[in-house]
Amino acid sequence: MSAQDFLTLTGVSKVYRRGQSLLERLKKTDAGGTKAVSDVSLMIRHGETVGLVGESGCGKSTLARLVSGLMAPTSGEIVFRKDKTGRTPRLQMIFQDPYSSLNGRWTIEDIIAEPIKVHKLRKGRAAIRARVDELLVQVGLSPADAEKYPQEFSGGQRQRICIARALAGEPEFLILDEPTSALDVSVQAQILNLLRDLQKNLHLTSLFITHNLSVVRIMADRIGVMYLGELVEEAPSEELFRRPRHPYTRLLIDAAPDMDTDDRSLHPIAGELPNPAFPPSGCRFHTRCPFAKDVCRSTAPPQKMTDAGGLYRCHFDLDLSNTSTVPALAKMKTA
Amino acid sequence: MTPLVSTPAARRSRFSNLRRAMLKAPGATLCALTIFAMFVYAFVVPLFSQNPFEFAGMSVLDSFIPPMWMTDGVPDFPLGTDDQGRNLFTAMAYGMRTSIIVGFLSVMIGLVLGGSLGLIAGFVGGKVDAFIMRLADVQLAYPALLLAMIIDGAARAALGAERSVTTAITIVVLSIGIAFWVQYARTIRSSVMIERDQDYVSAARITGRSNLSIIVLHILPNVMAPVLVIATINLGIAIITEATLSFLGIGIPVTSPSLGTLIRNGNNFLQSGEWWISVWPCLVLVLFVVSVNILGDHLRDVYNPRLKGRS
């Protein structure tokens, strides 16, 4: 582990045993269980934001819960760099649903003060209250809101409260699990801008999970693309968009409709998402891949490195920089 | 940012919500007033009157006096007297007091016992959950009354015949409480299983809260509302159970009567024309239990989270 490394995941897997028979459960075999995350290795450097994208069932949220410690991996290691005193870094998480992530019976003050009290970051009621007020202002709310209950706030405001609570723990590492997916576009922009400002000012290291490629492109320094529990490609953000190496990345970029009204073509990915409980043999993407050959059906592709420090799992070195249409850009966005 | 809802703190607004709901539901309000009046009756009247169950309170000369509006009735005994010459108006206040105390205490015991078992079952899950819930299933196979009788009988056998009034009441309270824990446990368990997967619990866990403080500080406040409604309704059932036990003669001794003892006492004279001895306590019991049930039903509607909007 080099000095810069903050968090290292080595061969992390998670098997849900729900689908298994009792016998299989007792034997602790992997058969029958759903492998939600499969052999993921990832490294996050200090001060960096790594994004994870993928469709539902790709294991990105499971990975977030593994990293947060809410769940233990079935195999593999998740190692945080310890500081000089041997303490593991404090972490906080921001969730997708701004309704279920706040305790409706607590006031905003109690909610935001909880991490401060648990970690003993401030002493005395006055100091804690002052810190809560400061955090509320930092996330764009007012100190007067401290007396209220979560029910009195809209989804966007609740997400601000969640951010304030996360910051209250003075985390060195922040996990964001689809933090804006439940929000409307105009509110999403507010929250994303707030998060970007905080990233810049607080030098947070973070893991940003979303299904929206445009969002992750704005937020992350590096992006990992997941498909059926596997990390199929990982690269610096702009590199990933300019020169994707994995066909799935390319197709995923093209599949989301952009706002260009002159080119109205749609780019669906062939086939359907296979059941994650029974992933295809060989390369998991071969059932939908336009470049698939026989080798893809039989052999799992090796992990390859790129010059730019990215990695991908594909048998071929495809040039995908503009295989299908490069996502056209909305003209007014250059402002 | 402009908040969507303006200032009044939720605590206060919850209170005014209750008031508005009361005004909208005159039936439930009437029941609440009835219950309040009965509390006053049960706890204030004994302060100012001679206990009719002590020797000084009885006078055989005054026995079997009918209510005051009937012939032979006297204004000193507005509801009449029983075979020992006890004033029924004051006797019923004492009986009511015992009934209410027994009802409340047994509901508390059921709530605490069932509540904690339900919390543990729902939160821990797995084998612990399976064990507690199978225990509950087994208990549900017995009628609660039968179970209370078994526990009561077992305790009597263990403690022998010599018992003080307090011990007798304790036994009754415990047996009713234990007979009713299952309902609380099941309700709390299912709510806990929903709450423990909510993101706010995950957030507390990531922050480093222990399981115990998560249960007490986060989950408990969120699962209490439905259980408190059940407790209200069970208060009526507990009082009836106690009355039944006392009626059967295995509840509370005659020296410190409850409504059930009074009814049993009067039952002996129903055939001989002295109907008032058992009819009054019966009426009071019915009125109290019905009021408690209607109020409980109403509270269930008010606090049903599915009927409540998010705003």
Next chain:
Amino acid sequence: MTSPLLDVRDLTVTINRDAGMVTALDKVSFHVNPGEVLGIVGESGAGKSITGAAIIDLLVPPLKRTGGTITLAGERLDTLSPKAMRAVRGGKIGFIFQDPMTSLNPVITIGRQLCDTIEAHLKIGGDRAKKKALEWIERVGLPNPDVQFKRYPHQLSGGMRQRIVIALALCANPALVIADEPTTALDVSVQAHILQLMRDLHRESRTSMMLITHDLGVIAKMADRVAVLYAGRVAEISLVGELFNAPKHPYTRGLIRATPMPSPDGNVRLDQIPGAMPGLGKTPPGCAFNPRCFKAEGDCCVTIPPLTARESAAFSCFHPLEKEVA
């Protein structure tokens, strides 16, 4: 100019609450031309789903239609009896819901559900209905129609279920299809499939469509004209190209610029709209957008700007944006 297929004038929907009447839709007017796709876009709470439900009289109390006229091909829908309205629903107007799981009956096979709809609205029975149902299963792109015919909704994936919902909406040859967030519950790769399918079927049948969504990307690809709703009122109606390239209403432009869509140099700036949409019953006086609008002046806070038509567009704003020179 041809007469519109669907004409909605001053549609008003109110919510009856303890505190009194709250307006959810305030005099919404628009029309759908034959063969056209009208996109209806807005954020949650803008009233776009209520608009769809109001047209086919599927409002759930306490929501209630209290004013306005709805005309479909010359026939007034707002004065129809509930029985006549049932024939219109599923017959002349097909409906595609957001959640394919809840819009299909889980205990009836998809074949039976298709046959029921076909029998009820096309007045054909037995084998002919079954034949038509099988045709539709094939048309919406499901393999092995004979097998699918006997399957239950839970045996299909989300994308396949939504295909069946589309078949149900179209199988009675409706004149108009209302699609309420048809792809919101689906993954990106599946979404593109469903949009492609809707486009193909639309091209074949020339059925008019009302496409309700919050996703500007979907609107840009699918709609011919777009109505932007804000706080229960129409902010702007315009041809799709014009709307994206030269929006007139400040809210429209705000919405477009708030959608994350990075430029090639990686220099991304999200232009946020301050504040949030007013909640129900909390609409400010004057233009509903005035507290969040950078162009708001005194008149905006007093008078509700009327929907004024200019060229092919209509907008409700006193200080519309000028066309930007790129």
